[in-house]
Amino acid sequence: MSRFFDLPPLPEVPVAGSDNTYPVRRIFCVGRNYAAHAAEMGVEVDREAPFYFTKTPWAICHTGATIPYPLETENYHYEMEFVVAIGKPAFRVSEADALDHVFGYACGLDMTRRDLQLAAREKQRPWDLGKDVEHSAIIAPICQAGEFEIGEQRIALEVNGAVKQDSKLSDLIWSVPEIIAHLSRFYHLEPGDLIYTGTPAGVGAVVAGDEIVGTIDGLAPVTLKLGPAE
Ligand code: MN
Numbered sequence: 001m002s003r004f005f006d007l008p009p010l011p012e013v014p015v016a017g018s019d020n021t022y023p024v025r026r027i028f029c030v031g032r033n034y035a036a037h038a039a040e041m042g043v044e045v046d047r048e049a050p051f052y053f054t055k056t057p058w059a060i061c062h063t064g065a066t067i068p069y070p071l072e073t074e075n076y077h078y079e080m081e082f083v084v085a086i087g088k089p090a091f092r093v094s095e096a097d098a099l100d101h102v103f104g105y106a107c108g109l110d111m112t113r114r115d116l117q118l119a120a121r122e123k124q125r126p127w128d129l130g131k132d133v134e135h136s137a138i139i140a141p142i143c144q145a146g147e148f149e150i151g152e153q154r155i156a157l158e159v160n161g162a163v164k165q166d167s168k169l170s171d172l173i174w175s176v177p178e179i180i181a182h183l184s185r186f187y188h189l190e191p192g193d194l195i196y197t198g199t200p201a202g203v204g205a206v207v208a209g210d211e212i213v214g215t216i217d218g219l220a221p222v223t224l225k226l227g228p229a230e
Contacts, residue, residue, distance in 0.1 A: 010192075011060035013085070014141040015104065016220060022085055022103065022142050025192030027055040028183060029081075029110055029131065033173050033198025040201050050174040050182055053127050055110075059137040063107075066225040067135040069208045073113035076206055076226075079199035080157035080165045080214040083108035084176055085142050090189035098180035102145045103191065107214050107222035109138035110196050114205070137196070140214075140222040150176055153217040155200060159210055167200030169216070174198075 012021035031051050032038040038045045061067060070076055087103025110131070117130025150169055157165040174182070179195060187193075206212065206226050214222040 010057055013060070013062075013106070013139050016141045016143050016147075018144070023192050024057045024060050024194060025190060027057060027059065027137050027194050027196065028052050028187075029055065029196040030174065030179060030198040034167060034171050034200045035173060036167070036171075036201035037199055037203065040203070045173055047173075050179055052183065053131050055132045055137050059132060059134060061135040061138045061224070063138060063140040063220070063222045063224070065135070065138070066227045068227050069229040070111075070113065070133050070135070071230070072129075073115055075113070075115040077112045077114040077203050078157060078159065078164070078206055078212050078214075078224075079110040079112055079203055080155060080222075081108045081110050081196040081199050082155060082169055082172075082216055083139060084180070084195040084197060086180075086189050086193040086195070087145070087191050089191070090180060090184045093181055093184045095175075095177040095181045098177035098184075099145070101180060101189065102176070104142040104144040105148050105150075105219060106142045107140040107216050107219050108194075108196050109136075109212065109214055109222055109224060110199060111136040111138065111224075112203075114203075137194075138222055138224050139194070140220040143219050148218050155214075155216045157202070157212065157214040159204070159206060159212055164204055165200050165202035165214075171200065172197060
């Protein structure tokens with residue numbers, strides 16, 4: 001039997017210092033993982049457990065891209081994030097063993113239709129229209145795990161040269177080992193699974209013509225330009 005049609009290949013992310021790429025299987029995103037960001041969103045941090053939403057792998061967009069201002073929103077927000085790339089199957093792993101399952105780390109942007117996300121939140125509906133936006137999971141080249149140790153690195157974002165987000169990885173409420181251990185109770189994590197670990201305070205809107213630069217000390221920066229709406 002043959003197919004009625006073929007799908008394009010899964011997105012792949014460049015890996016710093018390698019000719020090989022990292023194919024993307026799933027995208028998990030952690031919500032409210034910096035206390036100051038939860039506060040600016042007007043919500044309490046849930047200290048009992050992290051929570052997640054997902055994006056389809058087709059939402060992957062490479063650093064340096066220019067994307068059209070997205071559909072059906074008037075409040076498109078940047079969210080600078082530390083991204084974890086899973087490198088080995090992880091199922092019910094302990095926090096102590098969690099980092100052994102990491103392939104590497106990258107700078108990413110979780111671009112968000114904030115107006116639609118907040119409207120959904122208000123009505124207790126899912127966030128998909130706000131979060132699973134085409135071209136909304138921006139990612140820079142992955143740095144392999146052996147080349148990067150999670151510490152107090154600065155995580156920051158500028159729009160048109162003005163600093164908007166400025167925090168530290170040590171401000172994460174749920175650490176990377178805690179997130180991997182928790183998520184691996186609900187999913188058989190596999191190579192190709194990316195985890196966007198949440199954004200610091202200072203989120204805000206962008207408009208056509210804006211240029212975003214996101215940085216984490218020790219990782220390749222992530223950049224994005226907003227073009228006119230389609
Ligand atoms: Mn986010």
